Every structure is written in structure tokens, then in C-alpha cells.
Amino acid sequence: MRGLRSDPVTSVTVRVPAKVNLQLSVGPPRDDGYHDLVNVFHAVSLFDEVTASDGARTAGEGPVAVSGETTVTVSCEGDSAGLVPLDGENLAVKAALALAARAGRPVSVHLAIRKAIPVAGGMAGGSADAAGALVACNELWGLGLTGQELMEIGGALGSDVPFALLGDTAVGTGRGEKLQPVPVGGEFHWVFALAEGGLSTAKVYGECDRLREATGERVAWPQADDVLMAALAAGDAKVLGEALVNDLQPAALMLCRPLVRTLSAGREHGALGALVSGSGPTCAFLAESAAEAAELATALQAAGVCRSAVTAYGPVPGATIVPTDHR
Ligand code: ATP
Secondary structure, eight states: OOOOOOOOOOEEEEEEEEEEEEEEEEEEEEEEEEEEEEEEEEEEEEEEEEEESSSOOOGGOOEEEEEEEEEEEEEEEGGGGGOOOOOOSHHHHHHHHHHHHHHHHOOOOHHHEEESSSSSSSOHHHHHHHHHHHHHHHTTTTTTOHHHHHHHHHHOOOOTTHHHHHEEEEEEEOOOOOOOOOOOEEEEEEEEOOOOOOOOOOHHHHHHHHHHHHHHHHOOOOOHHHHHHHHHHHTOOOHHHHHHTTTHHHHHHHHHHHHHHHHHHHHTTTTTTEETTTSOOOEEEEEEEHHHHHHHHHHHHHOOOOOOEEEEOOOEEEEEEEEOOOO
């Protein structure tokens, strides 16, 4: 397709979804510090956008120069932009550098990130931006790497990056990076209650280990839940709501006590299921329909148990190039 274009491509925009974990079963800590997981990822319609443009910007234009010829800008609602690094720690920048190294080419790119995924919210926003940068730079530079090749580069950057590329619904094993797509028989309607501030994923895993040790809990080898898989295949929101499970939830609730109230408020207002999303602090609620999700979001906001509540549906595709005429 690239060869058919008459004008050179100077900028590519990619839309990448957030994820919620429908099942997050955490095994004992491994020698490398990670945990073996069964992680049922579900991509939902909250999207970050990553635009990669030819050539780094100059400092006078605003962006901070990060690494050699790479610059980045980040915009997000609220005041969370300050939580996103603008240096070589930004996962989108790491992704562009990793892709250039793999392709053996110099990097000269500006990355503009528009965030709708809450920062440090347990919805893998940083991983989404890394996936967006991989797809955008692959296209911008005409590298032609396959999805599988991008997933390999992404897996080395972070356990959640391959799923942000794949999207839809998938079960992740290992650190969560070995993915198997899961068939889903319908659309599910969600409400996400966004919290003030974020939670560090590493701290939440640490607290999970500490709680397990303190209570002497015997940690089973994680396995995919058959009831949850059947509910997904049937598109049955009621059964899915009851099967949602997150082993990190007790640790997230311990580190962020107000979430206990957020979860109960959602259940009281009729959510079919309620859980902390990943390492939190975002809480996810499953609703029967889009209309019920909208009502639940309004009720959660009125109850004052979250910073804001947004609705979304899933599953949705992974990182996707936005056609030029849609921008
Ligand atoms: P994790 O994917 O580790 O579970 P999370 O989903 O809770 O994290 P993220 O939004 O990915 O939350 O942010 C985690 C941390 O990653 C942030 O505190 C931030 O310092 C760092 N980070 C690096 N790059 C980005 C990025 N492009 N967007 C958001 N955060 C980023």
C-alpha cells in the first residue's frame, strides 16, 4: 500500500485501547521477581492516541528533548500530565528507540501523546502508548515489521504491551505476555471510576506478597476460570459479573482504603460485577446495557466516591492506525 501513495508520509496517528483484567490470578513470586499469572485481558473503548511525526521538534516549540533526536509531548485531562515522564523513561519513547535499534536506523521522531487512559490507573496506559509508538513508527519509517515482530519488541518493554497491540480479549500467561485470543459472544458495557492519584504496580505486587505471607495463604498455581471463559463465549454479562476476580484487589484496597466505598457504591447501584482494575486504583463495574452503564456512572459521581466515572464497552481492537481523513 505504501508504494501507491504519491505524497510522502510525514505523520501517523495510532489509537490504542485501555485494558481491564477480567481475571487476574497471581502465582507465587518467581526467582526473577515477577509472578506467574493468568491474566484475562479485555480491551475497552478508552483510547490514547499516539502521533509519530518526522523529525524531532526544537526546544523552542515546547516539547522537551528526550533522547538524541526524539521529542515527546503529552496532553491529558485533569492534572495527571505531570505523572507522565517526558524523558527516556516514557514508554512510547523507549518503544521508538527499541524499534529503531531493531531496524538499525537512526531515530528522528516527534511523539505526541493524547491520553484518555488514566495515568497509573491500572489500565495499562503506558503500555498502550508503547504499542501506539511501535505501530506508528513502523508505518512512518516504512519498516513493514509484522504484528508478531512488534509483539516481540513490545514484550521486552513491558508485560502488557503485547496485549495493547493485539486487543479484543485474550488470556495471558507467564508474566502475562504469552497471549492466546479468547472468543467472546457479545459486547459488554463498563463503568470505570477514576481515582485521585495513582498506585504503583510494583508496590501493589509487594503488598500482595506481604499480605499472603502474613496470613499464611497457600498460593495455588494460577489457572483460567472455566465459568468466566464460558460467560465470555456466551456473551453473558450476569455470569461474567459474578466470575470477575482480581488477586491484587486486597492489596490495592489495603493501600487505598477509599476504594472499598467505591466498590460497594457500585454494587449498591446495581452493578453486575465490581472489581479493582489491575493494580488499581481505577475500579471497574460491569453493567447490563449501555443505558444502565450511563446511569451507574452518574450515580457513582453523585455519591462522591470517585474523581470521575466514564463509560466504555469492550471488546475493541488493539493499536490501530487512524486513517488520515478521520483526523
Ligand atoms: P502498569 O502498566 O505498570 O500496570 P498502570 O496501568 O497502573 O501501570 P500507567 O498509566 O501505565 O499505569 O503508568 C504507570 C507509570 O508508568 C506511571 O506512573 C509513569 O511514571 C510511567 N509511564 C511511562 N510512560 C508512560 C506513558 N506514556 N503514559 C503513562 N505513564 C507512563
